[in-house]
Amino acid sequence: MAFEKKAVVEKFKKHETDTGSPEVQVALLTTRINYLAEHFKKFPKDFASRMGFLKMIGQRRRLLDYLKKSNKSAYTDILKKLDLRK
Numbered sequence: 001m002a003f004e005k006k007a008v009v010e011k012f013k014k015h016e017t018d019t020g021s022p023e024v025q026v027a028l029l030t031t032r033i034n035y036l037a038e039h040f041k042k043f044p045k046d047f048a049s050r051m052g053f054l055k056m057i058g059q060r061r062r063l064l065d066y067l068k069k070s071n072k073s074a075y076t077d078i079l080k081k082l083d084l085r086k
Helices: 002-012 022-042 047-070 072-082
Strands: none
Touching: 002 022, 002 072, 022 047, 022 072, 047 072
16 A cells, blocks of 8 residues: 555655655555545445545545636546546
């Protein structure tokens, strides 16, 4: 997971030391959400992990809403890069 995290940060960072911009956070959450979605296909009764999964989805939703309000072009760009929505 650490190797994936570095690759995602490298792909979405705005500047050299960027690890906390909304774009990077959304990308990291999306990577983790996709991993957990596969996990729940194998283990459908893992209800303890499901709560954290749902919280991550809510956090990503809030970050995307913030990005949509503050920087519309970055919002549409991240949706295309991460293949979210239409």
